[in-house]
Amino acid sequence: MTDFEPTIIAFVCNWCTYTAADLAGTSRLAYPKNVRLIRVMCTGMIDPQYVIKALLEGADGVLVSGCHPGDCHYINGNFKARRRIKLLKEILPRFGFEPQRLRLTWIGASDGIQFAETMNKLAAQVRKLGPSQAKLKMVI
Amino acid sequence: MATTYRIPVADEDLPGALRAFLQAVLSLPDINAVLAPGQLPMKNTVMPMLVSDPEQLAVADPLAPYFPLNGAKLVSRLTRKPSGGKIAAVLRSCEIRAFVELVKLHQGIREDVLIVGIDCLGALNNTDYARFAGEAATEETTRRFYRSVLDGDGGDFDETALASACQACELPTPEGADIGLALFGVNTRQEILAETKTDAGEAALERLELEAAETPAGRADAVRSLVARRKVFRDAMFKRTQEATGTLEDLTRYLAGCVNCYNCRVACPVCYCRECVFVTDVFDHEPDRYLRWAERRGAMKMPTDTVFYHLTRLAHMSTACVGCGQCSNACPNDIPVMELFRATAAQTQAAFGYHPGRSLEERPPLSEFREDEFSEVVGIEG
Numbered sequence: 001m002t003d004f005e006p007t008i009i010a011f012v013c014n015w016c017t018y019t020a021a022d023l024a025g026t027s028r029l030a031y032p033k034n035v036r037l038i039r040v041m042c043t044g045m046i047d048p049q050y051v052i053k054a055l056l057e058g059a060d061g062v063l064v065s066g067c068h069p070g071d072c073h074y075i076n077g078n079f080k081a082r083r084r085i086k087l088l089k090e091i092l093p094r095f096g097f098e099p100q101r102l103r104l105t106w107i108g109a110s111d112g113i114q115f116a117e118t119m120n121k122l123a124a125q126v127r128k129l130g131p132s133q134a135k136l137k138m139v140i
Numbered sequence: 141m142a143t144t145y146r147i148p149v150a151d152e153d154l155p156g157a158l159r160a161f162l163q164a165v166l167s168l169p170d171i172n173a174v175l176a177p178g179q180l181p182m183k184n185t186v187m188p189m190l191v192s193d194p195e196q197l198a199v200a201d202p203l204a205p206y207f208p209l210n211g212a213k214l215v216s217r218l219t220r221k222p223s224g225g226k227i228a229a230v231l232r233s234c235e236i237r238a239f240v241e242l243v244k245l246h247q248g249i250r251e252d253v254l255i256v257g258i259d260c261l262g263a264l265n266n267t268d269y270a271r272f273a274g275e276a277a278t279e280e281t282t283r284r285f286y287r288s289v290l291d292g293d294g295g296d297f298d299e300t301a302l303a304s305a306c307q308a309c310e311l312p313t314p315e316g317a318d319i320g321l322a323l324f325g326v327n328t329r330q331e332i333l334a335e336t337k338t339d340a341g342e343a344a345l346e347r348l349e350l351e352a353a354e355t356p357a358g359r360a361d362a363v364r365s366l367v368a369r370r371k372v373f374r375d376a377m378f379k380r381t382q383e384a385t386g387t388l389e390d391l392t393r394y395l396a397g398c399v400n401c402y403n404c405r406v407a408c409p410v411c412y413c414r415e416c417v418f419v420t421d422v423f424d425h426e427p428d429r430y431l432r433w434a435e436r437r438g439a440m441k442m443p444t445d446t447v448f449y450h451l452t453r454l455a456h457m458s459t460a461c462v463g464c465g466q467c468s469n470a471c472p473n474d475i476p477v478m479e480l481f482r483a484t485a486a487q488t489q490a491a492f493g494y495h496p497g498r499s500l501e502e503r504p505p506l507s508e509f510r511e512d513e514f515s516e517v518v519g520i521e522g
Contacts, residue, residue: 048455049417049448056448069511079509083492084455086514087506090491091454091484096387103520122520133388 006060006126007135008035010119011050013043013077016067016109023112031119034126035063042066043104044077048084051102055092058135061101061126065118068106078106096133100125143342145350147321147332154286155279157332158202158321162256163194164348165228171254171344172225175214176200179278185269186278188214190227201278202230205285207263207303210409210464212238216248228254228344232263234309234464236316237497238409241460244504245412254344257314259323261289262299262306266469272301290328299369305465305478308374310367316497319345322355325362374482381476381483391447394480397473398446404467404477405453410460410496418449450477454484459505460496461485 012018018039024031040046043066054062064085066078085104093099103122107115149157166174178189178199186204188211191197212235218227231239236257242248264272273281288297299307314320318341322333333353336342385391402418405411417423423445434440458481467477489496492505516522 049452052448052451052455056451076509079511080506082514082517083506083509085517086491087455087459087488089517090488091451091458094382094484094487095385095391095451096389100522104518105520106518118520125520 004127004131006034006123006129006131007058008061008063008119008122008126009038009054009059010035010063010065011038011040011043011046012063013066013073014039014041015073016071017065017105017107017115019109020107020111020115023110024116027112029112029116031116032123034123035119042072042074042077043081044072044074044079046081046084048088051088052092055097055101055132056134058132060129060132060135061103061122063103063105063122065105065107068108071108098129100129101132143336143345144322144353144355145334145336145345145348146353147334147350149328149330149332152329154328154332155201155203155282158258159197159200161321161332161334161348162200162202162228162230163197165254165256165344166191166194166197168344168347170226171228172223174200174228174230175211175218176230177202177204177206179204184273184278186282190218200230201282202258203261203286204278204282205261205263205272205297205302206266206269207232207306207464207466207469208266209407210238210466211235212242212248212409215239215253216242219249219252220247222249223252226252226254228256230256230258231314231317232260232464233257233311233314233316234260234305234462234497235409236314237311237462238464240316240497240500241410241462241504242412243500244507247412250500251340254319254340255314255317256319256321257317258321259314260306260309260312261286261323262302262309262312264301265303268301268303272297290323303465303469304377304476305463305468305482308370308377308482309463310370310374312366312370313363316499317341322359324366325356325359327356377479378483378486381479385480385483388447391450392441395446395450395475396441397471397475398450399473400443400446400449401472402449403470403472407466407470408453408457409464409466410457410462411453412457412460418445418452450480454481454488458485458488459492459494461489462497 051062072078147161162174173190173192175190177186179201186201186206211231215229243250318338320335326333336345385394461481463482465478494505
């Protein structure tokens, strides 16, 4: 398992976390290549279905990351996202997905350093968890 | 204020007493029609009927142990826009709760229906009903059923023959109705009790000139002991289901028979989308995509997206699941869909402190939020 490199799908909002990722890049901060960013306009548009699809397709981890409370470009999309993550964290572990495979963070547009640090930590965590059951079994 | 009235039962004819009551309701000037299960003239079975002629209520059979669809969807159809009239609908507890959920989603108008709820005796699976009924007339099948259940002596029928959804139902009394018709703990050989539960129910019953009555002392105990039995069954069912679906591989085994017919979704009264994403272009995959998937996996079950479909539906509607069991009833391959959905729903509903169908005031959990909540799901610690 030592050479296991996880795949992490990160749904990031256009206004905060994606901008932070951009800042990390322009600041030449390194973060693991395991993280595949999917830019969405707001975390409030992330249907639980997207997360389920990513996990079933073999993602070892899924991150949803948006603006800090009060900073949402669309006022409250991040609060809606939080309820959906809460819901998924009730459902997915019932079927063997470790709760740590799904994360929600709030990373503001100016937090380039925090973005890179979070991705580093996340990749290390998921690497430690090992490959997801969906990837191992390829059941669907 | 709740008031109780007495509906007399002559010659132990319970359906007869219910028919007379429904005829009286239909005679009220503001009620245009009654929606109730009725015996079909052309076949030996029972289906919901919308009746405007009081004489046609002679075929009403509200105690038949047959539950071919959740009536909430029908009432939603009848009230999704103002019709200019009002119907009275005879509904089971789970149908009332599902309708309340649909009203919250603006797919029905609560004020346009007078809900007559009856203590639910449960029902059989569709296929079991046909077997239980055999060659007997519908009337006789219904009588054998309700007498056995209400006498509690087994008789022709015992509880373990009910659909699992009904055996696991801990809400058999029609709490969300305007008028509740009480059977449990009532001497049903002589009377049925009508309890008003809303102002609309009160206003209707006041005009029917029924004799006032008291709820018998034994009723609360009768309901409590029934609910206790149901909960034992339910909890064992939850445990069994969790053990059978604890990993993705287990879940895949559980759903192995799924052929993407989507009958469970069509039958589900709270699957509220007008168009389901699973029948849109999103799932009209390009042929080459299937080949790529197969190449990546070596082998792939067809049709695809079955586990994905059920997990998505769990995320979309489990907080609203009322446990009516129509999903299982509709499955052509006997997948215990209800067990999976109820077991998951118990957890998701508890997580949001939500009781689907209990009150119009409680908003669906995913349609609202609070600024200060669920901080435990934020961050990458823990």
